Amino acid sequence: xxxxxxxxxxxxxxxxxxxPLFVLVLGMCxxxxxxxxxxxxxxxxxxxxxxxxxxxxxxxxxxxxVPNEIRIPVYIVVIAAFVSIVEMVMxxxxxxxxxxxxxxxxxxxxxCIILGRAEAFASENTVFxxxxxxxxxxxxxxxxxxxxxxxxxxxxTGGITIWGDLGFVIGKDVETxxxxxxxxxxxxxxxxxxxxxxxxxxxxxxxxQNREKAKKEAAAKQAQETIKNQFSKKxxxxx
Amino acid sequence: xxxxxxLAFSAIIIQNVILxxxxxxCPFLGVSKSKKSAVGMGAAVVFVITISSILAWVLYKYVLxxxxxxxxxxxxxxxxxxxxxxIIEMFLKKFSPTLYKALGIYLPLITTNCAVLGIxxxxxxxxxxxxxxxxxxxxxxxxxxxxxxIFSTIREKLNRMDGVMKDIPIALITAGLMAMxxxxxxxxx
Numbered sequence: 001x002x003x004x005x006x007x008x009x010x011x012x013x014x015x016x017x018x019x020p021l022f023v024l025v026l027g028m029c030x031x032x033x034x035x036x037x038x039x040x041x042x043x044x045x046x047x048x049x050x051x052x053x054x055x056x057x058x059x060x061x062x063x064x065x066v067p068n069e070i071r072i073p074v075y076i077v078v079i080a081a082f083v084s085i086v087e088m089v090m091x092x093x094x095x096x097x098x099x100x101x102x103x104x105x106x107x108x109x110x111x112c113i114i115l116g117r118a119e120a121f122a123s124e125n126t127v128f129x130x131x132x133x134x135x136x137x138x139x140x141x142x143x144x145x146x147x148x149x150x151x152x153x154x155x156x157t158g159g160i161t162i163w164g165d166l167g168f169v170i171g172k173d174v175e176t177x178x179x180x181x182x183x184x185x186x187x188x189x190x191x192x193x194x195x196x197x198x199x200x201x202x203x204x205x206x207x208x209q210n211r212e213k214a215k216k217e218a219a220a221k222q223a224q225e226t227i228k229n230q231f232s233k234k235x236x237x238x239x
Numbered sequence: 240x241x242x243x244x245x246l247a248f249s250a251i252i253i254q255n256v257i258l259x260x261x262x263x264x265c266p267f268l269g270v271s272k273s274k275k276s277a278v279g280m281g282a283a284v285v286f287v288i289t290i291s292s293i294l295a296w297v298l299y300k301y302v303l304x305x306x307x308x309x310x311x312x313x314x315x316x317x318x319x320x321x322x323x324x325x326i327i328e329m330f331l332k333k334f335s336p337t338l339y340k341a342l343g344i345y346l347p348l349i350t351t352n353c354a355v356l357g358i359x360x361x362x363x364x365x366x367x368x369x370x371x372x373x374x375x376x377x378x379x380x381x382x383x384x385x386x387x388x389i390f391s392t393i394r395e396k397l398n399r400m401d402g403v404m405k406d407i408p409i410a411l412i413t414a415g416l417m418a419m420x421x422x423x424x425x426x427x428x
Contacts, residue, residue, distance in 0.1 A: 195415030
């Protein structure tokens with residue numbers, strides 16, 4: 001029973017508790033550059049999940065035969081190989097997305113999340129655990145990208161568009177693509193808007209973390225006090 | 240000459256690597272807490288970006304294209320950058336201990352700086368001549384140094400603040416305000 005729990009924990013810890021973007025602050029470059037639309041963010045997320053899962057599996061499988069001194073170059077070559085595969089597949093089947101993500105596809109190679117997980121997890125754990133860890137971390141990162149992209153695309157254009165027909169439109173003129181209201185400004189899809197939206201999102205995350213911490217501390221304090229009270233009661237009874 | 244100057248100005252200010260292209264955000268947030276470390280990191284980045292871009296451009300134009308192995312570019316570039324960083328580190332250790340002391344600790348971090356691989360890939364796939372490529376990559380790196388220095392001077396003051404916005408959130412908002420200022424320079428050209 002406990003083993004099942006720990007496997008589940010490896011998978012789900014990347015979602016919220018150790019979210020690679022919000023908590024570990026890794027992979028900032030793509031989270032600013034390609035979050036101008038939800039479609040791009042999801043495309044990037046899928047690419048990162050694939051590379052992270054595959055490189056975690058391979059690195060975990062070869063962890064015992066790689067000499068310690070040259071492990072980082074070996075990891076980087078493994079990661080770069082999978083990034084090249086993603087790039088070629090995307091260029092062949094999703095040319096539009098490939099164009100939109102541009103330079104940030106080869107740059108998955110130097111995304112700190114992937115090398116970080118290779119170094120911190122895959123190099124010390126079994127293949128299946130590493131697979132779960134890669135999947136969880138990748139999905140957590142995709143979720144974070146999707147949240148930021150949704151905010152930016154909605155505020156920037158007045159609607160969300162995914163693959164043509166899906167999505168919804170509130171403040172946007174469908175035919176011209178221009179927003180009808182003043183609050184939806186292009187500012188949010190510019191670089192400056194990206195920095196500011198991400199800053200505010202990180203602020204909210206810090207606020208939630210502080211609250212969680214305060215709650216835990218209060219609970220711990222209460223538990224301590226009840227124990228203390230019980231003890232003092234016992235003491236008075238005995239006296 | 241005028242076009243080269245224009246290219247340099249655009250690469251340093253308007254198309255700034257950090258504020259407009261989002262390359263190298265990790266070191267930008269990570270080592271900008273003091274002026275000294277920001278300048279050390281920036282100088283090391285200028286060094287590595289310029290040399291690695293030249294190598295990547297030559298390798299791409301004269302080796303990978305000739306052999307029809309363009310799909311290997313990411314693997315080749317990252318290996319070139321990783322070994323280059325290692326060689327520079329060993330070279331500095333032997334011949335210039337003072338420079339090694341100043342830049343040494345930042346060099347290993349540069350391999351995973353996305354600005355280096357990013358600029359190398361950009362110039363390799365562009366139609367730049369050798370001179371244009373050199374000016375572009377050098378100016379981009381100078382842009383990195385400029386922005387990380389300005390940012391560190393602001394951040395030294397921000398270190399004193401407290402509350403939920405301290406550290407990363409306020410740093411990102413500061414960067415956003417700087418990005419607005421830098422983007423406005425596009426009217427100059």
